[in-house]
Amino acid sequence: MNNVLQSNRYANTGLIARYESAGKRCGQIAVALGLAVLLGWVTGSVTLTSITPQWVAMPVSAALCLILIGISLFAAGTSHSDRRWRAVQLISATTVFGVALATLLEYRLDIQFVIDRLFLAGADLRDHSPFPGRMAISTATNFLLAGAALVILDTSRPWFPHALAWLSIGISTLTLLGYVYGVSAFYERSFFSTVSLYSAIGTLLAGVGILLIRPAHGLVSLLVSSTVGGLLARRLLPLAVATPLLIGWLRIEGERRAIYDSTLGVALASVAYLILFSLFTWRDAEALRRTDELRLDAEHIRQENQAQMNGLIESAMDAIIMLDETHSIIVFNPAAVEMFGYPSADILGCSLSKLMPQRFRTAHHAQMRAFGLSESIPRRMGKLGKVTAVRADGTEFPAETSISHFNLGQNIC
Numbered sequence: 001m002n003n004v005l006q007s008n009r010y011a012n013t014g015l016i017a018r019y020e021s022a023g024k025r026c027g028q029i030a031v032a033l034g035l036a037v038l039l040g041w042v043t044g045s046v047t048l049t050s051i052t053p054q055w056v057a058m059p060v061s062a063a064l065c066l067i068l069i070g071i072s073l074f075a076a077g078t079s080h081s082d083r084r085w086r087a088v089q090l091i092s093a094t095t096v097f098g099v100a101l102a103t104l105l106e107y108r109l110d111i112q113f114v115i116d117r118l119f120l121a122g123a124d125l126r127d128h129s130p131f132p133g134r135m136a137i138s139t140a141t142n143f144l145l146a147g148a149a150l151v152i153l154d155t156s157r158p159w160f161p162h163a164l165a166w167l168s169i170g171i172s173t174l175t176l177l178g179y180v181y182g183v184s185a186f187y188e189r190s191f192f193s194t195v196s197l198y199s200a201i202g203t204l205l206a207g208v209g210i211l212l213i214r215p216a217h218g219l220v221s222l223l224v225s226s227t228v229g230g231l232l233a234r235r236l237l238p239l240a241v242a243t244p245l246l247i248g249w250l251r252i253e254g255e256r257r258a259i260y261d262s263t264l265g266v267a268l269a270s271v272a273y274l275i276l277f278s279l280f281t282w283r284d285a286e287a288l289r290r291t292d293e294l295r296l297d298a299e300h301i302r303q304e305n306q307a308q309m310n311g312l313i314e315s316a317m318d319a320i321i322m323l324d325e326t327h328s329i330i331v332f333n334p335a336a337v338e339m340f341g342y343p344s345a346d347i348l349g350c351s352l353s354k355l356m357p358q359r360f361r362t363a364h365h366a367q368m369r370a371f372g373l374s375e376s377i378p379r380r381m382g383k384l385g386k387v388t389a390v391r392a393d394g395t396e397f398p399a400e401t402s403i404s405h406f407n408l409g410q411n412i413c
Contacts, residue, residue: 011216015224019215020077026209027073033202034067051197055179058196062135065099065143066202068092072150073209090151097147103140136195138175142168142203149210158218162211166219169207175200177245181252228291235284239276247272327352339399341392357390 037058040048050057072092078085106112135143145168149161175195177183215224222233250272251265260268313320313331319339322331329352332344340347340355347354353361389399 010226010230011221011224012226012230016216019212019220019224023209023211023213023215024074024077026205026212027070027075027077030070030073030202030205030209031067032070033198033205034063034065034070037063037066037198049196049198056136056194056196058198058202059133059135061099061103061133062139062143062196062199062202065096065135066199066206068096069143069146069150069202069206072096072147073206073213076150076153076213089153093147093150095147096143097151100140100142100144100147103135104137104144106134107137107140135199138171138195139199139203142171142199142206146203146206146210153210153214158214161214162219165207165210168203169211172200172204172207176204177248180245180249182256228288231291232284232288235287236280239280243273243276247276321352321355323352339391340389355389357388357396360388 036048038060039045041060041063046053046057069092072089075085075089075092145164149164149168153161155161176197178195179197179200211218211220215221222230223237224230225233247269251269254260254268255262255265313322313333316333316335319336320331320333321329321336324330328349329347330349332342332347334344337344342355387399387401388396390396
């Protein structure tokens with residue numbers, strides 16, 4: 001699996017650049033969001049800390065972690081060319097990992113570190129929690145995953161940090177759905193207790209940014225591929241993510257406003273899924289059909305060119321011999337059969353040295369090796385030259401030769 005994920009020979013460099021830029025932008029937005037929350041605590045703005053008084057406020061510790069994650073994410077997009085940015089990436093991510101781990105230990109061991117009240121002594125956080133100032137378990141888990149992913153981002157197994165990012169995205173999405181759908185269990189109870197909307201948005205941005213900042217490798221490498229599979233993934237993935245969320249919201253809102261009951265809501269959602277996914281399938285199938293037609297047209301042209309080339313070789317009055325990169329004979333036209341006396345089936349795959357007297361074979365092999373290592377492509381070994389060749393019956397005869405090198409997908413002389 002690793003070989004498949006790390007091998008992306010047909011990656012679109014333009015898409016890679018765009019995705020990396022989007023990953024850095026996610027980091028910038030995360031920093032801006034964290035700073036806005038801190039400003040809200042300084043100025044006492046409810047809008048900047050929790051949007052509404054009824055919703056959970058984002059703790060200062062979470063805002064600081066979000067700022068550090070954003071800095072680490074931005075630095076990861078620049079660390080290719082500057083080791084100092086690499087150091088910033090690691091230090092920021094490690095700090096976030098440490099704070100998140102300490103918070104989880106507080107919950108697990110029922111102890112309290114100074115991080116809860118380090119920045120907000122006596123402040124009312126409106127978080128419905130017996131631990132004022134402490135970020136929620138799910139928020140700490142998300143920061144733990146994001147910090148770990150950024151620390152190991154450039155390891156030899158790029159799928160692992162991406163897997164951590166996907167897990168963080170899943171947890172954040174559940175919290176966001178709780179706010180959008182009005183399901184308080186996703187942000188006020190148990191594992192998700194006291195999760196602020198800003199925390200969910202910030203950790204979601206961090207997870208998406210981690211996926212985008214290294215798009216050429218790992219679990220998202222398919223999205224930057226120029227292959228048909230990459231095209232299909234880019235077309236279907238946004239729809240597969242957005243459509244269920246939108247239809248689910250419309251169904252809940254319709255039932256909440258008493259426009260229809262639960263049974264009709266299920267029926268309408270099923271019909272919507274059927275229609276939309278049929279349209280998506282039809283649209284993408286049409287795009288793939290056009291792509292496949294272009295490929296088939298190119299293959300047809302290649303076959304026609306190959307047929308024309310074979311016709312010229314077969315009808316040539318001069319002997320034509322073609323070799324592959326190992327100097328084995330792969331083409332031996334009728335004129336060569338007549339000249340050397342070897343049936344084509346007997347000579348294909350043999351070394352060209354077989355057509356020369358024994359005493360010349362060592363020198364010929366050295367010359368051909370030096371010619372093959374030359375960097376000039378296409379090229380000729382020289383003008384017409386006289387050599388001594390040998391027929392199948394062992395008789396020697398003088399021959400004029402001209403040797404050229406060209407590439408048709410494999411090295412052919």
